[in-house]
Amino acid sequence: MTKYLFIGKAYAVQYAKSARKFITGKEEGATLAEYGLLLALIAVVCIAAITVLGTKISSMFTTVSSSI
Secondary structure (H helix, E strand, C coil): CHHHHHHHHHHHHHHHHHHHHHHHCCCCCCCHHHHHHHHHHHHHHHHHHHHHHHHHHHHHHHHHHHHC
16 A cells, blocks of 8 residues: 555656646756757858858968969
């Protein structure tokens, strides 16, 4: 009998924790959407860096090849 009370208490504690997370809206860890946003931000920064530095690097290679 006490075994069933212990199992019931464990389920009640787990249910209470789940209900508290749902009510307060607290989440632990990153979701897939957050990882997607980080990936998009990194891609935008990489594209911007390549665009800005691309012309400078191209002109540098042209100068080096003409001096050789």
